[in-house]
Amino acid sequence: MGKLRIYFAASSIVFLVVLAISPLKDFFREWKWYQYKFNDLIKELPQRIKPAEIGIKQLWVRKLDRIDRCVTCHLGLKEKALQEAEQPFRIHPHIYHDFEEFGCTMCHEGQGLSTTFKESIGKVKYWDRPIFPREYMEASCAKCHKENQVPQAPILTSGRKLIEETNCVGCHKIDGLPKQWVPSLDGIGAKVNRMWLVNWLKNPKEYFLKTKMPNFLLLDDEANILADFLMTFKTFPKGAMLDPLPTLLMNSPDAQRERLIELGSIRFREARCISCHLINGKGGYVATDLGKVANKVDVKWLYNYIKNPKRLQPGVEMPRYHFNETELAGVVAYMQSEFTEGEEGTTPPHTPDPAYYEKGLALFKKYNCSGCHELGGMKKAEEMAPELTFIGSKKLYEIDFGKSNIEQSLPSYLFTKLKAPRVFSSSMKMPNYEFSDEEAQSIAVALLGNISDAVPEEFKIYPKPSSTFKPQGDFGKLVDDLACFGCHTMFGQGRSVATDLTLEASQAQRKWIEKYFKVPYSLRPILTERMPNLFLSERESKVLVDYMEQVFLADSLERDIKIDETKIAKGKILYFEKYGCQACHQIKLKGGYVGPALDNLGSRLKAGWIFHWLKNPQAFKPESIEPNNNLSDEEAEALTAYLMTLE
Amino acid sequence: MFFSFRNFKILPAILLSLSLICCSGRNSTSLKQTSGSDSSKSLTYEERQGRQLYKKYCAVCHGEEGKGDGFNAFNLDPKPRNFTDSIYMSALSDERIVETISQGGRGVNRSMLMPTWGGRLKREEIKYVVSYIRRFSYSE
Numbered sequence: 001m002g003k004l005r006i007y008f009a010a011s012s013i014v015f016l017v018v019l020a021i022s023p024l025k026d027f028f029r030e031w032k033w034y035q036y037k038f039n040d041l042i043k044e045l046p047q048r049i050k051p052a053e054i055g056i057k058q059l060w061v062r063k064l065d066r067i068d069r070c071v072t073c074h075l076g077l078k079e080k081a082l083q084e085a086e087q088p089f090r091i092h093p094h095i096y097h098d099f100e101e102f103g104c105t106m107c108h109e110g111q112g113l114s115t116t117f118k119e120s121i122g123k124v125k126y127w128d129r130p131i132f133p134r135e136y137m138e139a140s141c142a143k144c145h146k147e148n149q150v151p152q153a154p155i156l157t158s159g160r161k162l163i164e165e166t167n168c169v170g171c172h173k174i175d176g177l178p179k180q181w182v183p184s185l186d187g188i189g190a191k192v193n194r195m196w197l198v199n200w201l202k203n204p205k206e207y208f209l210k211t212k213m214p215n216f217l218l219l220d221d222e223a224n225i226l227a228d229f230l231m232t233f234k235t236f237p238k239g240a241m242l243d244p245l246p247t248l249l250m251n252s253p254d255a256q257r258e259r260l261i262e263l264g265s266i267r268f269r270e271a272r273c274i275s276c277h278l279i280n281g282k283g284g285y286v287a288t289d290l291g292k293v294a295n296k297v298d299v300k301w302l303y304n305y306i307k308n309p310k311r312l313q314p315g316v317e318m319p320r321y322h323f324n325e326t327e328l329a330g331v332v333a334y335m336q337s338e339f340t341e342g343e344e345g346t347t348p349p350h351t352p353d354p355a356y357y358e359k360g361l362a363l364f365k366k367y368n369c370s371g372c373h374e375l376g377g378m379k380k381a382e383e384m385a386p387e388l389t390f391i392g393s394k395k396l397y398e399i400d401f402g403k404s405n406i407e408q409s410l411p412s413y414l415f416t417k418l419k420a421p422r423v424f425s426s427s428m429k430m431p432n433y434e435f436s437d438e439e440a441q442s443i444a445v446a447l448l449g450n451i452s453d454a455v456p457e458e459f460k461i462y463p464k465p466s467s468t469f470k471p472q473g474d475f476g477k478l479v480d481d482l483a484c485f486g487c488h489t490m491f492g493q494g495r496s497v498a499t500d501l502t503l504e505a506s507q508a509q510r511k512w513i514e515k516y517f518k519v520p521y522s523l524r525p526i527l528t529e530r531m532p533n534l535f536l537s538e539r540e541s542k543v544l545v546d547y548m549e550q551v552f553l554a555d556s557l558e559r560d561i562k563i564d565e566t567k568i569a570k571g572k573i574l575y576f577e578k579y580g581c582q583a584c585h586q587i588k589l590k591g592g593y594v595g596p597a598l599d600n601l602g603s604r605l606k607a608g609w610i611f612h613w614l615k616n617p618q619a620f621k622p623e624s625i626e627p628n629n630n631l632s633d634e635e636a637e638a639l640t641a642y643l644m645t646l647e
Numbered sequence: 648m649f650f651s652f653r654n655f656k657i658l659p660a661i662l663l664s665l666s667l668i669c670c671s672g673r674n675s676t677s678l679k680q681t682s683g684s685d686s687s688k689s690l691t692y693e694e695r696q697g698r699q700l701y702k703k704y705c706a707v708c709h710g711e712e713g714k715g716d717g718f719n720a721f722n723l724d725p726k727p728r729n730f731t732d733s734i735y736m737s738a739l740s741d742e743r744i745v746e747t748i749s750q751g752g753r754g755v756n757r758s759m760l761m762p763t764w765g766g767r768l769k770r771e772e773i774k775y776v777v778s779y780i781r782r783f784s785y786s787e
Binding site for chain 2: 093094095134152154577578579580582583584591592593594618625626627628629630
């Protein structure tokens, strides 16, 4: 009987304890502790803030099908007084989207339904989308923002640009991304010297630091075999043949050659080759380094290429300079004498591997060179590399981290892969792009944003359809010949290195444009890229200007402004004393270096354009940093009147 | 009987175990609390947005480092403000700086060489810029 009583007492105590645990556990929930703490915190503040009611809170975003309980602990997201408070009570930064409308996990990721810190962060088993580290947050913008430029997400924007520029689509499939133009390899055997090619294949960045060609980490043998293989391709695209060198270049007496080189050096400078090409570390980096070009290419090729670049390299953005025969020979002679390094003919004798062609072809296919370069009509290898269209939705268990000991998450995998492409397995073939940390991070952000099933269709913002503008007739031929689109934009087509020409005829006076073609100069006191002298004939320049006067203008930009003395005087006061334009603009070498110099403005621009530009500069050039001063019509007219007197 | 005196000796044991449970609960949460805020060095969202705008619009005169030594500064008289001057900067309220940026120098009786940005930048954007400018005068 006594035993039974002890059992009974013990079991009832156990029962009582168990009964007590569950309400206590509920009482000491993690989130309740935060809510009590929040209520304590706000009592100390001078401002009056409504205390939190104890209980689970959630945001239910019906349109996006999300339920987020983050607001259970993040209680001060809208309280201005909690600017400096400790997390989780700090105010949410003011962003362009209201979090009550979009929820939390839409941008931050993590597990919205959970109510403990650890689970909501999402770094737990079976949860594939843990909370994004702050530097990868912009990947979430990509769920809706499919357009190319997202000004509020600079990292994402630059990542997308890098993916496009480095031509990832050469190997990886990414839907909707066009392939970049890459030089064709047809005729390379008649273009470059073999030793240069071997060194280039081993490390392209050693010759040209800004090249887009990555380093394939080839062994010496591999580079030699591949070079031997490539050197056998001596026919140019569409069967183009190299013209023989003119006698002027071949064998002319020394004195004549000196004169030729002198003429060439003048034309070389006038053509502003360094706008795009790099020479001894100076100049643009749009095109290749010319510093040692005479060691790299054959003279005959150089002569033919400058004569007509697109014949040997279809699609290249180099303009065809309209040199005459002597000038052309001069430029080639100048380049030949100036851009060399060391002695020629010191190359060691080389006996190619007997089976170099087969081995070379195998290497060419292994590294999918035809993914970017054209060669003898060879096709790009299909499914060379994983598709990246939806890489951001990749599940963690699908990723092979190899033997690396990095954090097991998608962002860190992508970042590491971009920095050291072959670190996860020695059989990987991805080349090394030598990205900086910042570049690798921005590409990773853009890739993380490539996900499949994020938001309903009505939230997505797609890029504007690309422009179909194609200039016709003589003008179209010249635009192609001079590669205008390489720098200028016209009706949404082309690069934005230089001015948008869409409204050029409304903007500039005819006489000025004609003069500018003859002697181009830089409008801005400081600028690296400059308009080259293309050596156009009178007729060609007339064709260009005539077309501009027909097409590149808008009638709404005309305005009849009567210029009189009072207006000019008023404009001068506005310019110097009210708006302080001289802070950024120069007149007669006095003033700032930010905007273009305004000398000759009266003979350069049209009054209507100046007026409309002053009223709203960003209407014409959204990226312009000119302040919008909200000028009244009278003020804008007075300023225009003053500026038109600068001749 | 069940309610005999002997059984009440168990009560302190129950209380003890309860207090243990609650202690452990408190401990675990307070640990998580301290390990969440290490963002003293990195920029906040506002400051990062401000940095973008500052670099685009302000750095030409005020300098990348905010020392008033941008490449265009030598053309200007008076010289652009040095934002690293913490004594001067701490005397200015955020509202005053917002006003200066949006109305320009002439709007606040300063040099009119400072342009008016109110027409170009939204008020929110100007606030971002101000929060970034404040970083220059923080003492490390």
